[in-house]
Amino acid sequence: MLSGVSQVAAQTPSDNAQQRVEARLQDAPFYQNVLKASALLPENMQQRSISCTLAQSEKNNPEYKSSRQSRLNEPGWEQRISADWDYFGETEPDTKVLVIDHRQQGDEMAYRYLANGHSQDTLYEPWSTSKVMAITGAISKARSQGVGARSLAGGYVPVADLITSIHTYQPFGKANGNSNAIATYMVNAAGRDYITGLFQGNWLKLSNSTVGLRGGYYVEIFNPGAPFWLDTESEKQAAMPILTANTADPGYRSYRCETCGLTGNKPMTTLAQAEWLKRLAVHERDKMTRHPNLTGEDVQTLFYGDGHSDSEHPHGGMIMGISRLIPHALSRALGGNVSSAKNVLDQHNEGNxxxxxxxxxxxxxxxxxxxxxxxxxxxxxxxxxxxxxxxAAHTGVEGDAEVRVNDAAKKMQRLLDLTMKTLLTMSQDK
Incomplete structure (x- = not known):
């Protein structure tokens, strides 16, 4: 949950922050019932596609541009995309939100980029949302050696179990539930230079050269038992190192390193994070922006946890990510309320x-x-x-006391409520 900002020997984030927050907020209803709540799942989970059914339009709406039109595979694409950086109007101070709105135009996917207050390129601490980048980097590093996400870390733990445990913060299959330690293992196995390179010239080609991932999440590092991932079908192994300390990675930087600002050693932006996840989500539909190593099977494992070993839970992966902030916001925007969120979403979308x-x-x-x-x-x-x-969204409130996290979460709920209401009450042709 936390990547931590307090320093331990100026090298690693505090490994006590999460426990302190838990202790202080264990009786806070919003924290327990919304923020920490398990994922709401759609009625129909038989359909396991990442692709979304969109009305196909032959009309080339100028509000949207395809990857081809924006040349998203070339540097400087931020200046060529269709964007409204103040689309969401006036929002509360210290709030940042960016939405990439998808559209099917003929045989191409097209996009428009919508933000609040020109906040799309403002650096912030992404906290545990950056674990998606850690997972992507680790799978990519293994895939470059011929081994994908449906493999066994250390020859024993399904990578899908690790991915799911990172998102649920609970033991899952053969994963121990220590999200921070598992994600730190992923970062170390991939290498921080490698992951940061994916933000820069090796994939996203961002104009903002300060975006990257140079930190970790925990002093303790998950150890799967052996420094490789095993593909049980091909018997191939990918070398995936287990470091004894984060500082053993040459790409590691302490939280307040000489080149690190107040946002620390994982500085990101809403544009960088949303673009990363968007490209994964359209991997099968938009060839121009595909990750250079990943396959559709790898992305499927990230999103749905295919290949996990937990017989008590049929579903895994990113769809199991905790919190009900988004479904609550969607329900309100669609005329429902908090208690009816799942039913409202199921009814409007036939459970899909x-x-x-x-x-x-x-x-x-x-x-x-x-x-x-x-x-x-x-x-x-x-x-x-x-x-x-x-x-991608980020909120902040004054005061670094653990109990103030609940206020930042409530602020996020208000921001998401506004975002969904705006998106779902305005035409795509706005």
Whole structure:
């Protein structure tokens, strides 16, 4: 949940922050019933596609541009996309949200980028939402050696179990539930130079050269038992190192390193995070922006946890990400309420809606604030002819006391309520 901002020997984030927050907020209803709540799942989970059913339009709506039109595979694409950086109007101070709105135009996917207050390129601490980047990097590193996500870390633990445990913060299959330690193992196995390179010239080609992942999540590092991933079908192994300390990675930087600002050693933006997740979500539909190593099977494992070993739970992956902030916001926007969120979404979408999400939060002594971050991909096939969004958001409140995290979360709920109401009450042709 937390990546932590407090320092331990100026090298690693605090490994006590999450426990302190839990202790202080264990009786807070919003924290327990909304923020920490298990995922709401759609009625129909038989259909396991990541693709979202969208009304196909032959008309080339100038509000949307395809990857080809924006040349998303070339540097400087941020200046060529269709964007309204103040689409959501006036929002509360210290709030950032960016939505990539998807549209099917002929045989191409097309997009428009919508934000609040020109916040799309403002650096922030992404907290645990950046674990999606850690997972992507680790799978990519293994795939470059011929081994994918449906493999066994250390020859024993299904990678899908690790992915699911990162998102649920609970033991899952053969994964122990220590999300921070598992994600730190993923970062170390991939290498911080490698993951940061994916933000830069090796994949996203961002203009903002300060975006990257140089930190970790925990002092303790998950150990699967052996430094490789095993594909049991081919018997291939991919070398995936197990470091004894984060500092053993040459790409590691301490939280307040010389080149690190107040946002620390994992500085990201809503544009960077949303674009990363969007490209994964359209992997099979938009060849121009595909990850250079990943396959459709790898992305499927991230989103649905295919290949996991937990017989008590049929579903895994990012769809199991905790919190009900987004479904509550969607329900309100569609005329329902909090208690009816699942029913409202099922009824509007014939049980085929999807929310793939990762949240993160924590108190920051460095910035004197408590913060929350959200990264998600949404599919609403029955709403307005079919709507699909990728979203990244961040909120902060003054005060770094653990109890203030709950206030940052409530602020996130208000921001998401406004975002969904705006998206679902305005035409795509706005």
């Amino acid at each position: 809606w999807r929310i793939f999400q990762k949240i993160g939060w924590g108190p920051s002594e460095t910035r004197g604030k408590s913060e929350m971050a959200m990264l998600a991909h949404l599919c609403l096939p029955g709403v307005m002819g079919g709507r699909e969004f990728t979203l």
